Amino acid sequence: MTQTTPAHLEYVLRLGDAALIHGQRLSEWCGHAPVLEEDLALANMALDFVGQARMLLSHAGVLEGKGRDEDTLAFLRHEGQYRNPTLCEMPNTDFAHTMIKGFLLGSFNLLMWSRLCGSSDEALAAIAAKSLKEARYHVEHTGDWVIRLGDGTEESHRRAQAALDMLWPYTNELFAANPTDDAAAAAGVGPAWSDLAEDWEKAVLAVLKHATLTVPARTPFQSYGKFGRHSEHLGHLLAVMQHLPRSFPGATW
């Protein structure tokens, strides 16, 4: 186990918060998906992400060494203390939007977990090896849907393209260089996220092409969720997610 540095903790929090917030958004579909099979699929993927978040946030609590556990970190932090990329917190609209978002994030996770299997942080490497197996199924499922919707009917293509146009600018943030990543990479904790950009784009573009979707041009737009500056949507998400432990402090069942 490597010495814990602020960058190390920050790096793990970004991963944990990304899994938690994406998992929460997926869970919002429960009972609302277009067909029963997708209701099950979305809820099952949400469980995987929340499970990964539990392991990552527990580990972050250990790294921090202030006695905070997974629940304290998930339920008792404020908006500005969350480190998930903004893309994760984008509100659900239609099914195409969720599949495109899940595919963009899932493809990123697949590369990330694969690299993190070799982390100098043994606990993180163990979480990565486990999550990698799950991520393959997430990418398979969402990728299939991206192709089916994009190369589907006029209406499904229109919706998939609109979702891609809306979400694409937020992927800039995933690969933005920053000192936390530099320090984590130097310590062998994990790759700088920007290192994954090329492989991610290659994997994603191949599927988008199959899906007959047009990849939007890159713009200078930047979002800053992983630096703690979020869109207006995260606060609303947290209000729902944290409602119970905030209303009944210390409640257990």
Added chain:
Amino acid sequence: MLTEAQAWQALDAVEDPEIPVVSVTELGIVREVILGEDGLRVVVTPTYSGCPATEMIAESIVDALKAAGAGKVSVETRLAPPWSTDWIAESAREKLRAYGIVPPQPALPDGAQVVRFMSRKLPCPRCGSSHTTRLSEFGSTACKSLYRCEDCREPFEYFKPI
């Protein structure tokens, strides 16, 4: 005080709560049983990160060992190496099939590519026909997908290799 062999024997009777024909030892999630001065420690590797049965399994393990005469029992989680369907015992595969779940094919090797529009030709566990269709990548639990037999028209599940 239980011997290690007796402890394993007691664990052989602990069912998976979601697939009650298979025991936790056949599922391959019990990694180690350690007899120590501070009691019995059971090391368990979870199947999926978000498997909702994890806590129930830990409780069942403690209950079964105490019923068998163990004193203090604790359950520890070990993540690495990650659980694989390859660890499911041979004896469990026929039980799964008889229960209506097609047992997993070998897990994908590390670094395997994601497959698009996978069409595994799975034999229906009821009538044996290989004229089957996948309905959903995810079934009633994260570890299974949902299929339908086009001949006998019955739905069935497939334990996904992981």
